[in-house]
Amino acid sequence: MLLVENLTKVYPNGRRALDSVSLGAGEGDLTAILGANGSGKTTLVRCIVGLIRPTAGSIKIGGEDWSRLRGRRLREKRRGVGVVFQNASLVPRRSALANVAIGCLGRQRGLVTYAGRFPDVERRLALECLERVGLADVASQRADTLSGGQAQRVAIARALLQRPTFLLADEPVASLDPDATAEVMTLLRDLARRERLAVVCVLHQLEVAREFADRIVGLRAGRVVMDDRADRVDLERLTALYRDESSAEAA
Amino acid sequence: MQVAAPARGERPVEWADILQRAAIAVVAVGVLAQAYVVIEARPQDIPGGIAGILDILRRGIPPDLTVLRDSIKAALVTLDVAIIGTSVPIVISLPLAFLAAENVTPSRLAYTAARTVIAVCRIVPDVVWALLFVAAVGLGPFAATLGLAVHSIGILGRLYAEAIEDVNMASIDALSVIGANRVQIAAHAVLPSVLPTMTGLTLYRMDTNVRSSLVLGFVGGGGLGFGIETALNLFQYQRLLTYLLVMGVLIAAVESVAVALRRRIH
Numbered sequence: 446m447l448l449v450e451n452l453t454k455v456y457p458n459g460r461r462a463l464d465s466v467s468l469g470a471g472e473g474d475l476t477a478i479l480g481a482n483g484s485g486k487t488t489l490v491r492c493i494v495g496l497i498r499p500t501a502g503s504i505k506i507g508g509e510d511w512s513r514l515r516g517r518r519l520r521e522k523r524r525g526v527g528v529v530f531q532n533a534s535l536v537p538r539r540s541a542l543a544n545v546a547i548g549c550l551g552r553q554r555g556l557v558t559y560a561g562r563f564p565d566v567e568r569r570l571a572l573e574c575l576e577r578v579g580l581a582d583v584a585s586q587r588a589d590t591l592s593g594g595q596a597q598r599v600a601i602a603r604a605l606l607q608r609p610t611f612l613l614a615d616e617p618v619a620s621l622d623p624d625a626t627a628e629v630m631t632l633l634r635d636l637a638r639r640e641r642l643a644v645v646c647v648l649h650q651l652e653v654a655r656e657f658a659d660r661i662v663g664l665r666a667g668r669v670v671m672d673d674r675a676d677r678v679d680l681e682r683l684t685a686l687y688r689d690e691s692s693a694e695a696a
Numbered sequence: 697m698q699v700a701a702p703a704r705g706e707r708p709v710e711w712a713d714i715l716q717r718a719a720i721a722v723v724a725v726g727v728l729a730q731a732y733v734v735i736e737a738r739p740q741d742i743p744g745g746i747a748g749i750l751d752i753l754r755r756g757i758p759p760d761l762t763v764l765r766d767s768i769k770a771a772l773v774t775l776d777v778a779i780i781g782t783s784v785p786i787v788i789s790l791p792l793a794f795l796a797a798e799n800v801t802p803s804r805l806a807y808t809a810a811r812t813v814i815a816v817c818r819i820v821p822d823v824v825w826a827l828l829f830v831a832a833v834g835l836g837p838f839a840a841t842l843g844l845a846v847h848s849i850g851i852l853g854r855l856y857a858e859a860i861e862d863v864n865m866a867s868i869d870a871l872s873v874i875g876a877n878r879v880q881i882a883a884h885a886v887l888p889s890v891l892p893t894m895t896g897l898t899l900y901r902m903d904t905n906v907r908s909s910l911v912l913g914f915v916g917g918g919g920l921g922f923g924i925e926t927a928l929n930l931f932q933y934q935r936l937l938t939y940l941l942v943m944g945v946l947i948a949a950v951e952s953v954a955v956a957l958r959r960r961i962h
Contacts, residue, residue: 523873530866532866534867536867536889547884550875607874
């Protein structure tokens with residue numbers, strides 16, 4: 446569960462990247478965040494995972510306000526957020542299973558992990574996570590032999606091993622072809638529905654958002670200009686989101 | 697050059713450009729000419745020299761096989777100097793390389809310190825290190841090993857650090873977001889990615905170190921180099937030939953093992 450309230454971020458150079466942004470992502474929902482370049486998507490993501498500190502407002506995850514946390518406490522909390530990046534960012538020469546098991550490194554500090562290995566219990570959990578994304582059969586396959594879609598699903602499994610309170614995907618399909626895009630987005634939606642996870646997904650493609658998201662939040666110039674159920678948003682409204690942005694920037 | 701800069705043809709001829717090229721050519725010829733004089737080059741001596749070498753070899757036939765045992769023992773010394781002179785540096789250069797790689801170094805200070813150590817080890821040639829160690833621990837294979845090891849720390853440290861800097865940053869970033877610490881990132885993302893490259897570099901280093909070890913024998917490091925030098929100084933050409941043949945076998949054997957192993961990595 447994610448609840449963002451009146452989040453504002455003003456960068457040292459005076460640029461107001463986020464202006465009183467409020468949004469929520471509930472369990473069981475896939476929430477898509479849409480917006481053109483410079484709309485504040487990246488700043489929002491970086492605030493949520495705690496990489497930058499907001500100027501004002503609060504970020505509540507599981508009821509606790511993260512924006513006040515610092516240092517060690519923040520790092521401990523961050524482990525509970527599964528993040529999926531645009532590129533799967535797997536370790537190429539290791540097996541799919543090992544890449545999933547890497548998700549345990551935040552909580553496992555034993556000497557075993559310093560030797561490049563994993564506790565047995567985590568290997569079993571990693572295999573379960575691979576099953577949840579439907580890839581148990583490629584567990585022993587090297588990561589650099591997987592297809593783009595499979596690699597991204599392994600990255601999602603790695604995030605699942607973190608036992609996340611919610612899953613944040615930052616443009617997870619930006620570098621995938623249409624088939625792989627459908628494969629990954631279907632998985633994210635299923636995870637939200639089947640496992641009652643809150644999934645927040647920053648997207649670039651309007652059609653993908655409309656097809657897979659339950660809710661769509663539109664950002665423009667650091668403000669939320671749209672927050673609605675996906676089935677009530679038509680393509681025209683979405684296109685306007687981008688058109689307005691470019692004309693506003695040109696002005 | 698014309699291929700590289702097709703736009704150049706469209707510009708009018710520039711005299712400054714031509715003068716500059718002419719100046720560079722004059723300087724280059726000057727450098728080569730002085731070097732030719734300084735090295736006391738006497739090409740007319742080469743044919744006679746080749747005859748001299750062939751004469752030495754002819755006088756070495758048949759090789760004196762009574763020193764075969766000694767020469768094999770000497771070959772083992774040369775090989776072992778290279779083995780220790782390569783394996784010890786692996787253990788030392790690896791942590792150094794993690795400090796000296798820009799993308800994973802814990803601090804600027806550690807980076808500069810590690811880079812300095814690596815540079816000093818590398819800049820001083822192994823022969824000079826070995827001579828210094830002869831002064832410190834006396835003549836023999838141990839001094840040669842120390843010299844080879846210190847120089848190899850510099851070479852391997854730099855090559856390892858470069859390999860680490862080439863690792864895909866995305867996987868390192870992903871691990872730090874998960875909350876993995878520095879050692880875990882090194883063990884789980886960096887090492888698995890660079891291990892094949894590092895093994896290849898190390899095998900290549902082992903190969904060159906066998907040859908260096910041979911040379912170090914001439915400056916008091918023992919082994920085959922010492923045997924060859926002694927036989928040459930005493931005009932014992934039949935013994936010399938035995939030593940040379942054993943040397944050939946050793947170098948060929950090490951090289952083919954290294955090549956075979958490198959091929960198996962990828």
